[in-house]
Amino acid sequence: MYLKKLTLKNFRNYGDLSIEFSPEITFIVGNNGVGKSNIIEAISLTSTMRSFRNIPDIEMIQWGFESYYCSSEIEDSQDRLFEVGCSCQGGKLRKRIKIDGIEIRSISEFYGKFLTVVFAPFDINIINGMPELRRRFTDSVISKTNSHYLSDLSEFRKVLLSRNRFLKLLKEKKNLDMSELDVWDHMFASVSSRIIKARKKFFVELNDLFKNSYKGISDDLEAPDIHYASSIDSDEPDYIIRKLSEIRNKDSIIGSTGIGPQRDDFIIKNHRNINFVNYASQGQRRMAAICLKISECDFIESKTGTKAVIMVDDIFSELDSQRRKNMIKVLKRGNQIIFTMVHQNNADSSGFNASKTYHVSNGGILDELV
Numbered sequence: 001m002y003l004k005k006l007t008l009k010n011f012r013n014y015g016d017l018s019i020e021f022s023p024e025i026t027f028i029v030g031n032n033g034v035g036k037s038n039i040i041e042a043i044s045l046t047s048t049m050r051s052f053r054n055i056p057d058i059e060m061i062q063w064g065f066e067s068y069y070c071s072s073e074i075e076d077s078q079d080r081l082f083e084v085g086c087s088c089q090g091g092k093l094r095k096r097i098k099i100d101g102i103e104i105r106s107i108s109e110f111y112g113k114f115l116t117v118v119f120a121p122f123d124i125n126i127i128n129g130m131p132e133l134r135r136r137f138t139d140s141v142i143s144k145t146n147s148h149y150l151s152d153l154s155e156f157r158k159v160l161l162s163r164n165r166f167l168k169l170l171k172e173k174k175n176l177d178m179s180e181l182d183v184w185d186h187m188f189a190s191v192s193s194r195i196i197k198a199r200k201k202f203f204v205e206l207n208d209l210f211k212n213s214y215k216g217i218s219d220d221l222e223a224p225d226i227h228y229a230s231s232i233d234s235d236e237p238d239y240i241i242r243k244l245s246e247i248r249n250k251d252s253i254i255g256s257t258g259i260g261p262q263r264d265d266f267i268i269k270n271h272r273n274i275n276f277v278n279y280a281s282q283g284q285r286r287m288a289a290i291c292l293k294i295s296e297c298d299f300i301e302s303k304t305g306t307k308a309v310i311m312v313d314d315i316f317s318e319l320d321s322q323r324r325k326n327m328i329k330v331l332k333r334g335n336q337i338i339f340t341m342v343h344q345n346n347a348d349s350s351g352f353n354a355s356k357t358y359h360v361s362n363g364g365i366l367d368e369l370v
């Protein structure tokens, strides 16, 4: 799968942009703030419906305008067109998504069709940051390859919201029919069981891929392991229902659900059982984040047989020369890659020969260097 062409209208600092990519390597070079990451953001939007920077749609509309439009033309076994448009009129946001001209109504019809993986400097937050970021990573990778999981997640969110709403009312000592909570508990247990089972399976596979890529990039003798840390000991629905009834009183005091996939995490540990973040240097954490992303590419390829489009948003400058060389080695895997970088000499020393290089200057002007 590869991205042939991206078209933008009133997206961030681009009024009108049309850019063609090499099926192999494309470099996008330019000074800070000229709009390199905006291009990656637009591509990720046509792949996952949201910004890889996790920024709301309204912020991506060009200042002074009321809507943006992005489209990606993909060459796969067949040519496909992915379009995302968003307008904001009278404070009301409206987003429309199309594949091959046909409007898409549910995220599961869209997600996982145009497969991309973004490497960004803030990936290190997956290692350093809150569990929510690790859950987001986990859910997005599984969802790209498994549409049932995506539907389960959306059902889970609705059930959790309903259960928590009920618990909040209970907290306010409203007179309520407790059999409603029994219903939510049953639904919660059944969908949570499916999600936890899928995550367990995922982490077994991801761990092998992660260890492989870690050994390929870092000089550490031992690669650490990824462990799934679930807030529930068993994934059986009956067990989850029992646990929910045990914590019901506590849940009604806090007005939210204390166990479940919304509390899960994963932990990286070495063979001495020491948590990676308690011993790894900043550089090692950065490497681990890169390895997670490489494992994501491997996972997608093993599940779908498709090589995802890789985007590398200026991460070379943060690596020492040895790590940079190692990373280049593991990135040479036949995927289409789009790199952004500030200095052309980073491009020259990257070890990749770009088939296309664009120079972005202020005001979002792109010139192809030939």
Ligand SMILES: Nc1ncnc2c1ncn2[C@@H]1O[C@H](COP(=O)(O)OP(=O)(O)OP(=O)(O)O)[C@@H](O)[C@H]1O
Pocket (backbone or CB within 6 Å): 011, 012, 013, 014, 030, 031, 032, 033, 034, 035, 036, 037, 038, 039, 059, 060, 061, 062, 063, 314, 342
């Ligand atoms: N909604 C918007 N409308 C117009 N311009 C915007 C909007 N949002 C961001 N910008 C502009 O986009 C630019 C930032 O773009 P981007 O993040 O792609 O830069 P970059 O080239 O990746 O920079 P760096 O090298 O520092 O990462 C800024 O100049 C900012 O003013």
Ligand SMILES: [Mg+2]
Pocket (backbone or CB within 6 Å): 036, 037, 038, 313, 314
């Ligand atoms: Mg940038």
